[in-house]
Amino acid sequence: MIAFLIKRIGSAILVMLAVAFLAFLIFAVAGDPVEMMVNEQATQADRDALRERLGLDQPFLVQYATFVMNAAQGEFGISYQTQRDVMSLIASRLPATLELVFIASMLSLLIGVPLGVITAIHRGKWFSEGLQFLSIFGVSLPSFVIAIMLILVFSVMLGWAPGFGRGETVQIGWWSTGLLTASGRNAIILPAIALALYEITLVMRIVRAEMLEVLRSDFVKFARARGVPRRIVHYRHALRNCLMPVATLTAMNFGTLIAFALVTETVFQWPGMGLLFIQAVLSLDFPIMAAYLVITSAIFVTLNTLVDIIYAVIDPRLRQEKI
Amino acid sequence: MTTLRKTLLCSVALGFLAGSASAEILRWGAARDIVSLDPYSYGDSFTIGFLDHVYDGLVRYNEEFEIVPALATEWEIVDETTWRFTLRDGVTFHNGAPLTAEDVLASLERVSHPNSPLRGNLPAYQSAEIIDDLTIEMTVDANYPLLLNDLTNIHIFNAQWLTDNDALEPTDVGAGIEGFPTFNANGTGPFRVVEWVPDSNVTLEVNEDWWDEARHNLTGIEFTPISSAATRVAALLSGSIDFTENAPLQDLARLEASPDVDPVVTQDLRTVMFGFNRRDTLSEGQENMFNDLRVRQAFAHAIDAESIRDVIMQGNSRVTGALVAPEIPGYTDEMGEPRAFDPETASALLEDAGATGFSFTLNCMNNGYVNEEELCNAVVPMLNRVGFDVTLDIAERAQQTPKRTSGSADMWSFGWANLPMLDSYSILVQVLHSNEGNAGVFNWGGWSYPEIDALIQSAAVELDFDTRIAMQTEALQIARDELIFAPLHEQPMAWAASSRVVDILQQGDNKPRHWTTRLAD
Numbered sequence: 001m002i003a004f005l006i007k008r009i010g011s012a013i014l015v016m017l018a019v020a021f022l023a024f025l026i027f028a029v030a031g032d033p034v035e036m037m038v039n040e041q042a043t044q045a046d047r048d049a050l051r052e053r054l055g056l057d058q059p060f061l062v063q064y065a066t067f068v069m070n071a072a073q074g075e076f077g078i079s080y081q082t083q084r085d086v087m088s089l090i091a092s093r094l095p096a097t098l099e100l101v102f103i104a105s106m107l108s109l110l111i112g113v114p115l116g117v118i119t120a121i122h123r124g125k126w127f128s129e130g131l132q133f134l135s136i137f138g139v140s141l142p143s144f145v146i147a148i149m150l151i152l153v154f155s156v157m158l159g160w161a162p163g164f165g166r167g168e169t170v171q172i173g174w175w176s177t178g179l180l181t182a183s184g185r186n187a188i189i190l191p192a193i194a195l196a197l198y199e200i201t202l203v204m205r206i207v208r209a210e211m212l213e214v215l216r217s218d219f220v221k222f223a224r225a226r227g228v229p230r231r232i233v234h235y236r237h238a239l240r241n242c243l244m245p246v247a248t249l250t251a252m253n254f255g256t257l258i259a260f261a262l263v264t265e266t267v268f269q270w271p272g273m274g275l276l277f278i279q280a281v282l283s284l285d286f287p288i289m290a291a292y293l294v295i296t297s298a299i300f301v302t303l304n305t306l307v308d309i310i311y312a313v314i315d316p317r318l319r320q321e322k323i
Numbered sequence: 324m325t326t327l328r329k330t331l332l333c334s335v336a337l338g339f340l341a342g343s344a345s346a347e348i349l350r351w352g353a354a355r356d357i358v359s360l361d362p363y364s365y366g367d368s369f370t371i372g373f374l375d376h377v378y379d380g381l382v383r384y385n386e387e388f389e390i391v392p393a394l395a396t397e398w399e400i401v402d403e404t405t406w407r408f409t410l411r412d413g414v415t416f417h418n419g420a421p422l423t424a425e426d427v428l429a430s431l432e433r434v435s436h437p438n439s440p441l442r443g444n445l446p447a448y449q450s451a452e453i454i455d456d457l458t459i460e461m462t463v464d465a466n467y468p469l470l471l472n473d474l475t476n477i478h479i480f481n482a483q484w485l486t487d488n489d490a491l492e493p494t495d496v497g498a499g500i501e502g503f504p505t506f507n508a509n510g511t512g513p514f515r516v517v518e519w520v521p522d523s524n525v526t527l528e529v530n531e532d533w534w535d536e537a538r539h540n541l542t543g544i545e546f547t548p549i550s551s552a553a554t555r556v557a558a559l560l561s562g563s564i565d566f567t568e569n570a571p572l573q574d575l576a577r578l579e580a581s582p583d584v585d586p587v588v589t590q591d592l593r594t595v596m597f598g599f600n601r602r603d604t605l606s607e608g609q610e611n612m613f614n615d616l617r618v619r620q621a622f623a624h625a626i627d628a629e630s631i632r633d634v635i636m637q638g639n640s641r642v643t644g645a646l647v648a649p650e651i652p653g654y655t656d657e658m659g660e661p662r663a664f665d666p667e668t669a670s671a672l673l674e675d676a677g678a679t680g681f682s683f684t685l686n687c688m689n690n691g692y693v694n695e696e697e698l699c700n701a702v703v704p705m706l707n708r709v710g711f712d713v714t715l716d717i718a719e720r721a722q723q724t725p726k727r728t729s730g731s732a733d734m735w736s737f738g739w740a741n742l743p744m745l746d747s748y749s750i751l752v753q754v755l756h757s758n759e760g761n762a763g764v765f766n767w768g769g770w771s772y773p774e775i776d777a778l779i780q781s782a783a784v785e786l787d788f789d790t791r792i793a794m795q796t797e798a799l800q801i802a803r804d805e806l807i808f809a810p811l812h813e814q815p816m817a818w819a820a821s822s823r824v825v826d827i828l829q830q831g832d833n834k835p836r837h838w839t840t841r842l843a844d
Contacts, residue, residue, distance in 0.1 A: 030721060030722065031719075031721035031722050031723075031724055031725050032721075032724060032725050032728070033721075035724045035725070035728065036366075036720075036721065036724075037365055037366055037440050037496075038366045038440045038441075038443065042366065042440070042441075042442070042443035042764070043443060043446070043761035043764060044761065044764050045761060046440075046442060046443055047764070049437065050440060050497075053438070053495070053496070053497030054496060054497050055497070075499070077499040078494075078496060078499050078500065078501055079496075080365075080496055081358050081359075081365055082358050082359055082365075082505070082521065083359055083361070083364050083365070083494045083496060083501060083502060083505045084501060084505060084506075084521075085501050089521075092521075093522075148553050148554075148557075151553070151554060151557045152557060155557055155558075155561050155563075156557045156560050156561040159561060162563060163554055163557050163558055163561065163563065164352075164547070164549045164554050164558055164563070165523060165524070165547060165549075166523060266550060266551055267551045267553070267554055268551075268554065269522070269523075269547070269548060269549045269550060269551065269554060271520070271521070271522040271523040275522055275550070276522065278550075279355075279356075279522075279550075281721075282690070282719065282720075282721065283721070284721045
C-alpha cells in the first residue's frame, strides 16, 4: 500500500510538472500581459521596464524553471491584475467551487440512481421510455443553454431563486460556506441543477444498463425463487452490484465537474475558481493561470488515487486479492 | 458552535437591516468586477472610474467636461515649471484624518514611482514641495499645458494611512508581495467601502462628511459584478439590480419593452477606426499598397458606415470622418464630415492605383469594441466588393495585441477615447506621432509625418489654450486628409436603469457618477 502511494505521489508530481510546462508553452504565444496592465498613456520605456521586472523578457524555459522553483516552495506570486497573493486568491475561491460541485454530485446520485433503477425495473413502460428520451436532452444540451433557461424560468418569470451570486456566506476559519444561510442555499439551487443535469442523465443511464445486466443474472432469479420480496431484491441486492461503476464515475467526474463548473460559474456569476480562471485568461494573468492549472491537475490525480482506494473498500474481492 | 450560531444570527440580522434600508441603496450590476481598491495598481479605467466614488482628485470634470475644483480650490502658474495649488480646507478622509499638503505629496510620489504602472497618467511631474498645510507647489516639465487634465485622474491618499500600512510605494507585482491598499480604501470621496468580496460584491455606504453637497439621495451602493450579459439582462428584468453600465445592444429593444427598465443610450467618446500598416511590405511579403493615398481613399469610400450604424449598432453609433469625438478639444465640424459611401469611386481609385485585387489581413478583436466581431465581419465583404482581397483575423484582445504592437498586422481595428486626458493631445502624441523616444507608442503602422510631429511638439509646450488647440486641430486635419486612420464612428454606450432610478448622469467617458444618481422615494 505504501509503495502504491509513493508511486502515485511520484506520478502526481510528474503530471503537475508536465501541466506547468504546457502552461508556459502556451504563455509564450498567448500574448503580452504588460499591454493589459499599463494604460494607454504609458510610454514604451515604462512598458519595457515593467516587462523586465516581471521577468517576461526571459526565455520561456527560464520562466518555467523560476516558476517551478517558486512553486516547490509554495510561492505562486501575486496576480498581475488584482495584485493579490495567488494561493490565497485560489483558496478563497475553492470553497465556492467545491460546494457547488459537491451539491451537483449529490444531486446526480440522489436523482440519477433512483431514476436508473426505475427505468430498469419498468423497462418498456411509458414513463421509463419518456425518462430515457428526456435524458438525451440532458446529455446533449450545452450547459450554458440550460443555465440561461433556468435563469429565465425560475429567476425572471417565477422569481423563486436568484439568477446570480452566492447569497450570504458564513466564514468558518478559511472556509466560506453558503450552505448555512437561507439565501446561500437558495442561490446554489439553480447553478447546481445546471451543473448536475449532465451528470444526472449519465448516472441514470449507467445504473439502468447495469441493473438490466444484474436483473438477468442467476442470483437475482434464485433470490426471487426463494421468495425474497421484489423490493429487497432490487434495492438491496441488485443495486449494490451496480454501484461500482457509479462510484468510479462520480469520483472521476468530480474533477470533470470542477472543469465544467467554469461555464456554470460564468453564467451564474458564482465566485469560484472557474470564474477566476476565465478572468485570468482574458487578462493574461499568468500567475493565476499557472497556479490554477497545477492545482486542478493535482485534484485530478488525487481523485484518481482515491478511486483506486475506494474500489478496494466497496468490492471485497479486490481486497482479498491484495492479501 | 456558539460563535458559529452568533455569526449566523448576525448575518441574518444584517440581511434584515439591508432589506429594510434598501429603499435608498442602489444595486449596480456591472459587467465586471473592479480589479483592486488601489487606483494606482493597474491600467484599468473601469476600476478608476468606480474608485471615483471613494477617492477624489485635486480637480475633476463637470458635466460639460470642464475642469473644476475638487480637493484643490484654486491654482496658479508661478513660472513655466511651477504650479501652486491651494487645498480645500476642512476636508477629512474616511478615517477622520484631515486633508493636508502632506497627503497630496505622498499621492503624487506614489503614482509617479518607477514601479507604478500608472505613472504615464502624470507624465510631466517632476517633484512637489509643501509650502504650508494647505498649499503645495508642483514642479513639472516646462510649459506643460495638460497638468490639470492629468490631475483629474490622480486620486489623493492619506499619507499617514499609507505610512502606517507600509504602502507609500505602489505594489510591485515583480516582487510578488501584496499591498494594503489593494484590499482597503481610505479616501475623501462621496462613499466609503464597507466590504469587497472579489467577483461577488462591493458594498459602499454614503460618506456623510463629504466636502461637496450631495446631489444623490443614496444611502449606499451594492455593486455586483455579473459578467454574463444574458444573466445581467435577466437580473434587470427580474428586478434584482437597478442599474448596469453595460446593456447589450441586441437586448435594448427587450429592455425598452419592459415597463420596469429603461435603457440609457448615448455615444461614447471612443472613436472606432481602421489603421493601416505603412511599412514597405506587409506580413505576407507583398508590396504595401496602403502607402498610396488613393488606396486608403478607396478603403474609406468602400465602407458603408450608415448601414453599420443602423444594422450592427442598432442605430446608436455616430458616423464620423474625424479621429476624435466632438467633445474633445481639437475637433471641428469640418473634419467631422464623414467620407461618402461610394463603391464606384472606390473601385475607380483602386484601379487607378493599380491595386485591384490587393490582398491583406484585417486584424480584429472579439472583445475589444462594441459589437466588433459583427462589425469586422460586415466590413470584409464591403471591401472585397470594390476590389480588395481581405482575410479576417479575429481573436481575443490578448492574442491580437502582440501582432499589432510588433507591426505585423496589415490593418487593424482601433479605438481611442482620449481618456483620461480628454484632449486630442492624447491621440496625437500616443498614436499619430512618429514612433521615437516616448512618443508614438501606438504608432503600430510605422508612419511618419514630420509636419504633424512638429505641430505636436509645439503644442506640448504651449500654455495658451486657444493657440494650442489650433495647432492640434491642424495636425488632426492633416491626419484626416492623409487618412492615417479611416474613422468609422463613435461607438454606442448603453446603460440601463430600473424605474426606481429617477435621475442619472451619463457622460461620454462611460463613467457612472452615482454621487449624482437619485432613486424614487
